[in-house]
């Protein structure tokens with residue numbers, strides 16, 4: 001948690017960022033057109049957009065002293081002699097400012113395109129919200145703008161630091177709580193109107209070391225399965241759950257068997273909207289292999305991925321947005337690209 005002085009300084013920093021015109025340069029929204037950044041704020045673009053060092057004296061002419069001191073005290077700016085640089089990434093996330101780690105093999109906190117995809121499903125959130133696998137807070141903070149209260153749960157200790165900085169930066173500290181822990185364990189016995197989750201969801205062969213933010217077990221559904229199993233306990237009667245993830249399949253479509261089992265076991269209606277379909281070759285395979293936490297063993301790891309996917313008869317990876325609600329009779333509705341067009345399916349179970 002931060003002191004009152006630090007929180008006030010961060011809100012002033014946010015106001016300065018809003019004035020700077022940097023918002024569009026730092027957003028992930030592909031439709032955003034960069035706006036003109038006034039001359040006196042160009043130094044902020046060099047620091048946070050281009051990732052360059054800047055003269056401390058020059059920055060002091062643009063940023064008030066107490067704000068600068070807070071950014072340094074929180075480690076958000078790093079000083080070397082008379083230069084300052086940002087060790088972290090600053091992004092504009094649908095109007096919110098977010099600090100997170102820069103992308104690197106050592107990074108422990110994640111913020112990516114799927115963070116954005118899921119956040120879009122949460123606009124206008126109401127009531128009590130639970131954000132699982134919260135990371136640096138993109139979904140929790142989007143919800144906190146409109147919801148009554150947001151509880152965020154995250155297992156990685158470093159994320160808490162970013163989460164509280166980001167909550168303060170956006171003036172949302174009073175609306176959120178952060179609980180360190182494993183998935184639903186910290187909220188046993190509580191109910192929520194909206195539950196969101198961006199879990200680690202990459203399918204990874206057993207024995208291949210993988211970042212905690214990315215590895216979703218053999219089929220990528222390890223956390224999703226646990227979440228759906230626990231959902232009836234934590235979802236309010238009219239509540240909904242929104243998840244982003246990925247499922248294996250072949251050229252004709254995703255393998256929906258796991259979702260059918262989850263729906264039947266927990267009496268849920270599960271809607272799986274597949275948004276992309278990638279062959280488990282070329283760039284996609286390279287990305288999966290590249291995230292493994294091993295050095296100099298690329299070929300061995302690639303072989304492990306290939307034989308793992310062959311054993312599962314999987315040739316494609318489908319990224320999805322999943323919606324789940326309670327249902328008197330369990331069902332799975334799906335949409336996906338089957339190679340020639342969009343396919344829509346609905347299966348209900350007795």
Ligand SMILES: C[S@@+](CC[C@H](N)C(=O)[O-])C[C@H]1O[C@@H](n2cnc3c(N)ncnc32)[C@H](O)[C@@H]1O
Nearest residue numbers: 111115133134135154155156182183198200213
């Ligand atoms: C893909 S990242 C998503 C982070 C953030 N919600 C976002 O969208 O940018 C997955 C996050 O889940 C966290 N995580 C992994 N296993 C977890 C668990 N069992 N309980 C809670 N959090 C977990 C990771 O540390 C990581 O921050």
